[in-house]
Amino acid sequence: xxxxxxxxxxxxxxxxxxxxxxxxxxxxxxxxxxxxTPQKVSQSTADRVRxxxxxxxxxxxxxxxxxxxxxxxxxxxxxxxxxGEFYSELMFALDDRACxxxxxxxxxxxxHRVERGPGNGFALDLVDxxxxxxxxxxxxxxxxxxxxxxxxxVIGFDEPGLEVETIVVDxxxxxxxxxxxxxxxxxxxxxxxxxxxxxxIDSDERLNAFCAALRKKGHEPRSDQIARREFSxxxxxxxxxxxxxxxxxxxxxxFAANDEIAIGIANAARDRGIExxxxxxxxxxxxxxxxxxxxxxxxxxxxxVREIGHAAIEAIIRRIEEPDSAPRHARxxxxxxxxxxxxxxxxx
Amino acid sequence: xxxxxxxxxxxxxxxxxxxxxxxxxxxxxxxxxxxxTPQKVSQSTADRVRxxxxxxxxxxxxxxxxxxxxxxxxxxxxxxxxxGEFYSELMFALDDRACxxxxxxxxxxxxHRVERGPGNGFALDLVDxxxxxxxxxxxxxxxxxxxxxxxxxVIGFDEPGLEVETIVVDxxxxxxxxxxxxxxxxxxxxxxxxxxxxxxIDSDERLNAFCAALRKKGHEPRSDQIARREFSxxxxxxxxxxxxxxxxxxxxxxFAANDEIAIGIANAARDRGIExxxxxxxxxxxxxxxxxxxxxxxxxxxxxVREIGHAAIEAIIRRIEEPDSAPRHARxxxxxxxxxxxxxxxxx
DNA sequence: AGGATTTGTGTAAGCGTTTTCATATGCTAC
DNA sequence: GTAGCATATGAAAACGCTTACACAAATCCT
Numbered sequence: 001x002x003x004x005x006x007x008x009x010x011x012x013x014x015x016x017x018x019x020x021x022x023x024x025x026x027x028x029x030x031x032x033x034x035x036x037t038p039q040k041v042s043q044s045t046a047d048r049v050r051x052x053x054x055x056x057x058x059x060x061x062x063x064x065x066x067x068x069x070x071x072x073x074x075x076x077x078x079x080x081x082x083x084g085e086f087y088s089e090l091m092f093a094l095d096d097r098a099c100x101x102x103x104x105x106x107x108x109x110x111x112h113r114v115e116r117g118p119g120n121g122f123a124l125d126l127v128d129x130x131x132x133x134x135x136x137x138x139x140x141x142x143x144x145x146x147x148x149x150x151x152x153x154v155i156g157f158d159e160p161g162l163e164v165e166t167i168v169v170d171x172x173x174x175x176x177x178x179x180x181x182x183x184x185x186x187x188x189x190x191x192x193x194x195x196x197x198x199x200x201i202d203s204d205e206r207l208n209a210f211c212a213a214l215r216k217k218g219h220e221p222r223s224d225q226i227a228r229r230e231f232s233x234x235x236x237x238x239x240x241x242x243x244x245x246x247x248x249x250x251x252x253x254x255f256a257a258n259d260e261i262a263i264g265i266a267n268a269a270r271d272r273g274i275e276x277x278x279x280x281x282x283x284x285x286x287x288x289x290x291x292x293x294x295x296x297x298x299x300x301x302x303x304x305v306r307e308i309g310h311a312a313i314e315a316i317i318r319r320i321e322e323p324d325s326a327p328r329h330a331r332x333x334x335x336x337x338x339x340x341x342x343x344x345x346x347x348x
Numbered sequence: 349x350x351x352x353x354x355x356x357x358x359x360x361x362x363x364x365x366x367x368x369x370x371x372x373x374x375x376x377x378x379x380x381x382x383x384x385t386p387q388k389v390s391q392s393t394a395d396r397v398r399x400x401x402x403x404x405x406x407x408x409x410x411x412x413x414x415x416x417x418x419x420x421x422x423x424x425x426x427x428x429x430x431x432g433e434f435y436s437e438l439m440f441a442l443d444d445r446a447c448x449x450x451x452x453x454x455x456x457x458x459x460h461r462v463e464r465g466p467g468n469g470f471a472l473d474l475v476d477x478x479x480x481x482x483x484x485x486x487x488x489x490x491x492x493x494x495x496x497x498x499x500x501x502v503i504g505f506d507e508p509g510l511e512v513e514t515i516v517v518d519x520x521x522x523x524x525x526x527x528x529x530x531x532x533x534x535x536x537x538x539x540x541x542x543x544x545x546x547x548x549i550d551s552d553e554r555l556n557a558f559c560a561a562l563r564k565k566g567h568e569p570r571s572d573q574i575a576r577r578e579f580s581x582x583x584x585x586x587x588x589x590x591x592x593x594x595x596x597x598x599x600x601x602x603f604a605a606n607d608e609i610a611i612g613i614a615n616a617a618r619d620r621g622i623e624x625x626x627x628x629x630x631x632x633x634x635x636x637x638x639x640x641x642x643x644x645x646x647x648x649x650x651x652x653v654r655e656i657g658h659a660a661i662e663a664i665i666r667r668i669e670e671p672d673s674a675p676r677h678a679r680x681x682x683x684x685x686x687x688x689x690x691x692x693x694x695x696x
Numbered sequence: 697a698g699g700a701t702t703t704g705t706g707t708a709a710g711c712g713t714t715t716t717c718a719t720a721t722g723c724t725a726c
Numbered sequence: 727g728t729a730g731c732a733t734a735t736g737a738a739a740a741c742g743c744t745t746a747c748a749c750a751a752a753t754c755c756t
Binding site for chain 2: 741742743744745
């Protein structure tokens, strides 16, 4: 009914280091050495042991191993409740590098929610280290993270004297370029920012860049130039509808805090016959694949997602292997990507 | 420099079940029982032990526990190299349910690639069970999966006598509805299918539904009505350009095997002044968020992503807890979602 | 009231590894 | 030829936990 091997070894895991040792006619210590420190074993014995391992399809028990070594080669990843392309891109990047370096990913998007379900928190004690991604300034105990008994890396939040390794994106550079681009054709009093709620780290930083650029032009942003709610298509749409109703969506430039908002605005404008970029110029943020899928193609600011993922993995592994090294703080650049939606108005 | 607690307990893990036992004045067996079988311990001792656990911030060592119980409450998830919304939605659904049931997710998109990197294969022996998602008919050893020493659930592939639990999507129902919808306004000889390469399970099934519907109308699909390459925007675009060059993209209906292809086609058509749905009617597949972001809004076929994720988790946990129960085979329905891109041609 | 059961707790035997220490073997060097 | 050393292997002690078994005390029955 079952397979030959299966019944031969009895049940799962029945083939232990002991079986291998017996079959190869050596002690279990030697088997262990063949696996971990081959240079300490003579060629001939090693070959014999390896043969036995293969014959028996032996795989070391990771629990036993972990019990001794306190290592699992598993990295915990805690993500905020974000959806969309960004999530999958980041996961791929993380997984990619982790795989290369012989690690695995234990993922949770719920980990940060306070004690959800019976699996209290994370399988914290199984992982060698933790990558935590933050998007909100509040509600997270950054102090707590740095005092975890595990090595940790934080993505998305940084602060001068933080005792934890961090990786952040430099929203400022890309955003500034984007806004300066808009300001080259529109006066600062006719530029608008549409973002997520106050407290969202990225949205706030993008807004700061926006305000700074306007001020540099000698214009103090009016409160009506700034709208905040959430990172969604619907919010962009709604905002745009409101503007149109007041007859104010023409001959202006909008810097949206992400691509979805930007597309919401663009769609509303389009449906009401407002030309992009003829009368309304728009720049999004994230440079997601959406940008090239919509018409006109959306100008945006590129997030270095792959780089973030790779850096995070490398950072956490460094922390795991050299826990006493000083935590580093990486800052990855964003870059403005010009497409059609922010073209020079009369170029059409 | 460090925290009080930290130095008190020495290093990580220094607080073991033994420390708790001593502090509470009981044996380690009792501590273990308080944690695992509280009903076997008197109220008063239990309280005392729990107090000690709290004071010491004791957390059981999962490796030691796993060594005995052979359980980690971790589920392995192996995903194919898919990008986009689908991935993140599925992950959320999986995580969501897993969390609720006290399990964690060990994820890899590389696991299926043959022995990539030093972390050979999966951290297979740490997980209690495996969820494997398949998209290609070839290159995967389904026999191998079913004979893994671990419980397993396969998403995306099914076959009559398979000895492994499966969860598949019924591409046929939704696809048929979609095509019948197209056929209500277009003759079968003017309907086209644009999909991914042969061998992709979903694309093939969708194509089958397409052909079946056409045959039912008494029309044997011509080879030029079927185009296959990949699930991408660019492929859709390219196909459409080719059709336009031959002057054949008008007064027809297209069933695309996913939303991206559909949008590629729609964009190409739009740029060349072909009206949708006036002259070209399109239906996509997946019902991703893209559908509502593009203009005209894209008709599509909804994949029950959340349901798949939830079902997969429930299935694998059932297999873990009752390994001898007969493997079930779930088939989840898809549903046609009508939007603008497939509207009645003259309704505009 | 005395044996039978139930209840609460401790003792100790593993679980499958890694790793220290001791031992044995074969060399090199005097 | 024997002291000295590198090399190859084995014995055994952890690692932190669960659980079968043993035992004492408290509870129950007739």
